[in-house]
Amino acid sequence: MQDQTIDVRSGENINIDTLSAYLKRHVPELTNITEVRQFPGGFSNLTYLLRTNLGDWVLRRPPLGAKIKSAHDMAREYRVLEKMGPIYGRIPALVHLCEDETLLGYTFYIMERVEGIILRNKPPQGLDLSPPRMRAISEATIDNLALLHQINIESTGLTELGKPEGYVARQVSGWTKRYHNAQTDDIAVMEELANWMVQNQPIDGCPGLIHNDYKYDNLVLDQAEPARILAVLDWEMATVGDTRMDLGTSLAYWSEGPEAKVMQLAASNLTWLPGNLTRMEVVERYQHTTGHQLDDILFYFVYGAFKIGVIVQQIYSRWKQGHSKDPRFSELIHAVHYFGNLARLAIEKDRISQLL
Structure with a gap:
């Protein structure tokens, strides 16, 4: 019943080799990223599933062509989550923030995937929504x-x-x-x-x-x-x-x-x-x-x-x-x-x- 993923859309690909080499320097326990998939839901920021030896992670980055930095500020969102975690609790665990846009061409952050149901336009098969x-x-x-x-x-x-x-x-x-x-x-x-x-x-x-x-x-x-x-x-x-x-x-x-x-x-x-x-x-x-x-x-x-x-x-x-x-x-x-x-x-x- 978890949120379904798709193959990464053309033009929205991530250089997995570059990302993997970078993350290994910042997350020593990481040995490899075995797969990158894309979450098709949502209309704003782009969101990806990273399968790793440490479990499933989620990467968030701004949409292509976004010129509204205040609405797609990944660094600010990451810091909001850092602040909200101890206060509220229902926040995914954070993994890493990268503000070096020369790496992939944009600021991004990574958090752990919370396993559960997300209600989108098509209810998960087998879920009771009586x-x-x-x-x-x-x-x-x-x-x-x-x-x-x-x-x-x-x-x-x-x-x-x-x-x-x-x-x-x-x-x-x-x-x-x-x-x-x-x-x-x-x-x-x-x-x-x-x-x-x-x-x-x-x-x-x-x-x-x-x-x-x-x-x-x-x-x-x-x-x-x-x-x-x-x-x-x-x-x-x-x-x-x-x-x-x-x-x-x-x-x-x-x-x-x-x-x-x-x-x-x-x-x-x-x-x-x-x-x-x-x-x-x-x-x-x-x-x-x-x-x-x-x-x-x-x-x-x-x-x-x-x-x-x-x-x-x-x-x-x-x-x-x-x-x-x-x-x-x-x-x-x-x-x-x-x-x-x-x-x-x-x-x-x-x-x-x-x-x-």
């Missing part, structure tokens, strides 16, 4: 997000990751700028949302740790008990700020049944399967656990949908420039329209659930 099981998984997912958001960022030193003050305004202006920098098509709804967010943004509050990409396919679940989370992955955008913005992003990824029938990217997050919490049930459970004030949940959801639209636009722009051969990326412009229209529907209906 309504009671999905209910338990969805509840555990939101409880874990609430736990992350309640970590004391002052006593743990996590304030070093960012600046909570002014976080909402910076995110609105920052993601709007990123959209314009990556824009390939005229999409009126994205401009409408950018203006709406400026006019409706709430004041900062609820300062805490933000994962910034918290969803099912970034969780490793226990094979024996899938409602038990073993590890949280992909900390590349982690920071500190208004945690309700993080909740908003997760809610925008949290697709409901009818939405999965309309957009393939929405269907890839299995929150639409029967038994899952609805988005409003997510809000109610999260609020009960954290006590956070969520009167402005519409804004946080709209922000999350806009942000996902921008991320997808950035990936599509890199594909259009020829930096990626991944065939999934060719249709992503439709997802930009989808998430923009989903946010507009939420504004029109003044709710975040049952939008389609």
Whole structure:
């Protein structure tokens, strides 16, 4: 039931001899890398499986053609994981960080592989995802997000990751700028949302740790008990700020049944399967656990949908420039329209659930 790998895609190969010789100098116990495979899931950083005499490792590197260093900073992500390990625990063990870009052409880091289930668009064969099981998984997912958001960022030193003050305004202006920098098509709804967010943004509050990409396919679940989370992955955008913005992003990824029938990217997050919490049930459970004030949940959801639209636009722009051969990326412009229209529907209906 573990995440499946594929042969490394053309143009995304790793020089195994160079990598092996380098790692032997830094990890003395390593004798050989027997195989390199690629994880096909995900739309951002490239991730590889390294089979070694010390067990399975995972190598992460930036995507081809990425010019947004702040979003693909492998060294920063590695240091976030170093800091989070003793504080939180559900973090893969780290092996090595290489910042010498002359070696392979990019900064990369290696961590141990956490064996478990990752829920992607196609559920692992033989896994029970009945309504009671999905209910338990969805509840555990939101409880874990609430736990992350309640970590004391002052006593743990996590304030070093960012600046909570002014976080909402910076995110609105920052993601709007990123959209314009990556824009390939005229999409009126994205401009409408950018203006709406400026006019409706709430004041900062609820300062805490933000994962910034918290969803099912970034969780490793226990094979024996899938409602038990073993590890949280992909900390590349982690920071500190208004945690309700993080909740908003997760809610925008949290697709409901009818939405999965309309957009393939929405269907890839299995929150639409029967038994899952609805988005409003997510809000109610999260609020009960954290006590956070969520009167402005519409804004946080709209922000999350806009942000996902921008991320997808950035990936599509890199594909259009020829930096990626991944065939999934060719249709992503439709997802930009989808998430923009989903946010507009939420504004029109003044709710975040049952939008389609």
